[in-house]
Amino acid sequence: MLARVANNLFWMGRYIERSEHIARYLNVNYFSSLDAPNKLSQSRQFVLQSMLYMVGDQTEDLSVELNEEDVLYKIGLDIDTSYSIINNIKHARENANSARDLISTELYESINKFYHFGLNYPVGSFVKNGLYDFTVNITEITAVLRGKIRGTLLHNEVYALIMMGMNIERATQITRIINAKYNDALKAQGSYGDKFSKSFEWTTLLKCTESYDMMRRLYKKTPTSISTLEFLILNPNCPRSVMNCLNQVYAHILILDTSKHYNKNSTAFLVGKTRSEYRYKHIEEIEDNIQSFIENILNSLGQISQKMEMEYFNH
Amino acid sequence: MLEHSFNLAACIKPMSLEYFITYKAENHYESMVNDAHWQFLIIPEHNINQEFITVDFKNSIDAYNEHSINGYGFKTIRVQPKSKFKHITFEASFKLIKNNVNPFDFEPNSDIAIDYQKVMELDFKVDFEPFLRQTHYTSIPTETKTLFSFDTHKSIFENLQALNQWVFEKIYYAPEVTDVYTTLDQIIKHRQGVCQDFTHLFCALARQNHIPARYISGYLHQGNGYFGDSQMHAWAEAYIPNLGWIGFDPTNNILANNSHIKVAHGKDYNDCSPLRGVVYASGSNETKHSVLVSHQQQQ
Amino acid sequence: MGKAEHPIFSFYNKNPDLYDEIYTKGGDIKEVYQKLFDIYGGHSIKEFADLNKKARASFFNQGITFQVYGEKESHEKIFPFDLFPRIIDANEWDIIERGSIQRSKALNLFLWDVYHEKKIIKQGIVPLDLISSSNNYLHQMMDLDPPGGIYNHISGTDVIKHTDGKFYVLEDNIRCPSGVSYVICNRTALKRALFGVFNHYQTHTVTNYAENLLDLLETVKPKGVDNPVCVVITPGMFNSAFYEHSYLAKTMGVELVEGKDLFVENDFVYMKTIRGPLKVDVIYRRVDDLFIDPLEFKPNSSLGVPGLFAAYKKGNVTLANAPGTGVADDKAVYTYMPQIIKYYLDEEPILSNVHTYHCSRPDELKYVLEHVHELVVKPVDEAGGYGISIGNRLTKNEIEKVKKQIKENPRKYVAQPIMSLSVHPTYIDESESFEQRHIDLRTFTVLGKDKEFVLKGGLTRVALEKGNLVVNSSQGGGSKDTWVLKK
Missing domain, CATH: 3.30.1490.270 (Dna Ligase; domain 1)
Structure with a gap:
């Protein structure tokens, strides 16, 4: 397979995944804030700031009044904002276009529809009353795309590359969301006697990652900081957990790397090493210093991505 | 931009000369270049007058120098570095033996008319089509009146000599007035130029008079006070029935001789440019001239 | 009853001065169209329009589109088509097929000659001017022997039917003729929408194009190569024909590359894969001559591969079509086609020239x-x-x-x-009815070493604007599925 096309497939996976997480974050935060138990979590400014924080565009000066429609437009449909959902969709399709001869007609058609859905979505109604409809559609279309990727592609290198992109991106986004909600939980603590560990924000976090129901089934208790982080980071059976993503990345790099020899400079080696590290971590280690954990995991993911670039995309 | 200069020294041997040519090009970029391709058309042609050619080509970043043949059958060197760089120099040294040439050593055809008939024959025109066509650099603006017409009472050779002189007198040698993009309409208007412009004008007018003419790129030994600079030289070859290709250097109003070392020929400069390159670089490029003084070696 | 509830052909106006493909001069339905006419005639305009709309939407969703570049912005368009096919019976097709092969072969011999001895010019059959004033004549191709002796591997011949009922060739396209992907897409769309109609006709398939193309390209592989690696090279996804390039690569099962995916070393061509360099032997190029190699042709082009021409000249890679074929699809050369066919093949032209x-x-x-x-x-x-x-x-x-x-x-x-192209009933959205529109036919001929193939179908192009005779897609033309009937 061409190195350039491999790179495009990898990034197609990443952009599809990324658009989904941003969309769900907007949706869940916005709508759960409407009847949140405390005043700060209900505050519109608090929610808008959290949204910008998640996409990495946090405002330095928190006293500046944010305009809801502006923020929603910026993150949702503004083609001049690099991180907007619409740009992620565009990039996903561009990457699919250049790998069009390698992916199935069915997958391409779905990506193409995804693109036209985003492109034709009326801006006016999106910022006024379309947030729910738009974001739900995005998350549903991405679920369809995932199905098409799994169901209409040979499970070979093409598939492995897309899956690597998706899982690296998912781990990255989950970590970013944890970071954003952790930050919100810190800010929201204390008001009305909420404790950090029992913050309402943990429920929101689980919903943002579509893991609330799974978590409730497993723990049968109201989520706390520890149980939530344990579930989202370390539980290999939660399909959204960082651990699960690393397992997936490892499984797929083995499709690409067929060498039987031990090579400490390979991507496969690095993925395996990172995976083992998290496999034998326990939550108390992480809870002590969440901030540095987040930095570390983002670093590790970045390194894997760079390694892949060196080994496979850069010939 | 890439500048190239060369230095050429000759030492006289009976009947033949041994030449040493060094060609140097130097290039600086503001930011790292990670994709570049160059093709040099600078190796002296092997022909009956130029023999025992040795080639030594180096670049400063140890990139692979690939020897190849271009579309017109001339030897080239391609360099496509695989590592990043900001600065690169190329240095070529050639050695060759130039056999003593007497440009006047031929018997002119006694019946002049036969030659003029020959050049008008269809077969002749078909065979020499490339060197009879108007190209980008050899097009004379249609509004310009005929600049030079052959006198058919004289031989083709004599007419070409006259044309050589006419071009020499028409254009003033002036470096840095024209560049590689200058076309003949500008040359005719301003009457200034360098060897390349002299040669294009000569070729255009010879072709207008139905004589095949080709652009020659090569080196000129300047020891004899000839016009030129430390760049590659250009002159022309015209085809005369029964005689073959004869070299004319309109920049110096002489026939090509022992001092002219041919590299390549073509329809015009486009076919012969010594260096073609594709460099993907951002930021500005700095060019440094470097003049290399080489020793004259006595054999 | 509104217009839409009427049977399909209720408002079809026949202009007696035009040659209608489905009606005889006397005004009866031609025999080959009778069954089709009966089936379609049973539907209302609305039913047909709905199907048509769905089929178009499916093209759009599948991204079977091309970019139209305007002054300011570009946008994506589908190549308009309708679901009423054009039928060519076996006898008519026989003429078209033999005629297309004849022209392609004659042009190939012409190209060999003008890049070698130039006998046809020296003998005064065609003027020297055809090459001496052509910008598409590449001197770099002089005396170069392309593998298998083939220059125009792929030719597109544009054929029309005049009011006299005879076929004429309008032009020969032997640079990078496009449109073949639409032939197959049109067929797919029609099969999906109206599969029943195929039961009544014995129609040749068009889906075998890619396999035949690959087969024939493999016959012109470079010397010493057993299993050639073929690729399709595209200028990139912003090219208006990118869909076709990706379609061809996909259906041939080969890589779709851009210039930057290839490099030349020691005069061999390699592509950059995730496992390192892989040698490439045959390149089906959809990049124009002057852009294929910046070291040999246009120096500022980033679409090509530096050093590619040197590799080609050495015989280490095959380019299809060969560089320099453009000299023969010059419209001035077209006018000498009868002489060219006679000279090289000693045959009379099967298809007439205008x-x-x-x-x-x-x-x-x-x-x-x-x-x-x-x-x-x-x-x-x-x-x-x-x-x-x-x-x-x-x-x-x-x-x-x-x-x-x-x-x-x-x-x-x-x-x-002005040739009066024949007309064919075509569904027109604006008037919600079938109307006569001018059509032509582009056939696709592939030449390999001692082998040739003509796609049994071709692209029927429709001039959608009333009375318009220009059918090119870039000029607002549409297309139709084209059925070639078996004998």
């Missing part, structure tokens, strides 16, 4: 200038229908403008009588 006036000849120039209003004037070296003016559709001012252009550069223009 009479052509050369503006480079003083007497013909005079005639053209006096008759611009009843002639089609074409620039000799433009593709895609650009720069064509059709005399009877021009205003007085426009005629003067055309005359001025011709006078400024007579060599650049040829003129032909």
